[in-house]
Amino acid sequence: MEKREKLYEGKAKIVYATDNPDLVIQYFKDDATAFNAAKKGTVDEKGIMNNKISGRIFEFLQSQGLPTHFEKTLSEREMLIKKVQIVPVEVIIRNRAAGSLSRLLGIPEGTQLKSTVLEFCYKRDDLGDPLINDSHIKALGLATEEEVKAIKELTLKVNELLSKFFLKLNLELIDFKLEFGRYKGKIILADEISPDTCRLWEVGTGKKLDKDRFRHDLGNIKEAYQEVMQRVTA
Ligand code: ADP
Numbered sequence: 001m002e003k004r005e006k007l008y009e010g011k012a013k014i015v016y017a018t019d020n021p022d023l024v025i026q027y028f029k030d031d032a033t034a035f036n037a038a039k040k041g042t043v044d045e046k047g048i049m050n051n052k053i054s055g056r057i058f059e060f061l062q063s064q065g066l067p068t069h070f071e072k073t074l075s076e077r078e079m080l081i082k083k084v085q086i087v088p089v090e091v092i093i094r095n096r097a098a099g100s101l102s103r104l105l106g107i108p109e110g111t112q113l114k115s116t117v118l119e120f121c122y123k124r125d126d127l128g129d130p131l132i133n134d135s136h137i138k139a140l141g142l143a144t145e146e147e148v149k150a151i152k153e154l155t156l157k158v159n160e161l162l163s164k165f166f167l168k169l170n171l172e173l174i175d176f177k178l179e180f181g182r183y184k185g186k187i188i189l190a191d192e193i194s195p196d197t198c199r200l201w202e203v204g205t206g207k208k209l210d211k212d213r214f215r216h217d218l219g220n221i222k223e224a225y226q227e228v229m230q231r232v233t234a
């Protein structure tokens with residue numbers, strides 16, 4: 001397998017072509033952004049930690065029968081993945097209120113929700129990734145009804161599996177964001193799952209072990225990611 005040209009550089013990762021048209025390499029950077037890139041910075045070795053964490057989580061989900069883009073870890077910062085056509089919709093699951101949901105609905109951070117909330121955001125940096133619903137997705141032709149159904153089912157399954165997975169590591173999965181793609185006619189889980197894309201609170205202490213440490217300048221960002229990495233890879 002040979003690394004070829006850069007295909008796309010995003011805020012946290014770079015995607016490279018390979019000599020296999022079905023596979024690409026995802027390279028994890030140390031760059032961090034928040035609030036639609038209004039806040040920018042870097043976290044030393046974040047890319048290394050997220051590559052490890054995301055790899056381990058995708059391996060786990062794959063072992064539980066979930067279709068994902070993960071092929072294998074190639075190096076400290078690189079992962080080989082199936083090349084998908086990304087559905088331009090971010091899927092968010094919320095088990096407790098935090099972040100934008102707390103702001104949107106005036107619910108204090110940490111409020112336990114009576115049932116799981118599933119949100120969609122249109123993946124459009126220029127619009128600030130606005131909140132949308134199923135009918136917007138259909139009206140804009142972002143995904144078919146069948147695809148939306150598959151995405152919802154997979155997302156709820158990920159929540160079930162990962163909530164338990166993290167609880168065993170003494171971490172509570174507060175919320176997370178997923179991206180899906182089309183691969184050979186099927187919807188599979190893509191992108192990354194890491195402290196950049198999940199809120200993880202330590203059980204008992206409520207200590208935040210995720211990107212909120214960067215968003216709100218809580219300090220010890222690297223240590224928080226290290227802690228998650230150690231638990232996930234133990
Ligand atoms: P962004 O700033 O757009 O969020 P990232 O820094 O997260 O970008 O880089 C990853 C990019 O690659 C994202 O646009 C993501 O949607 C896309 N991507 C993730 N997984 C795959 C995949 N399996 N195939 C192709 N593109 C992918």
Ligand code: MG
Pocket residue numbers: 010011012
């Ligand atoms: Mg991204």
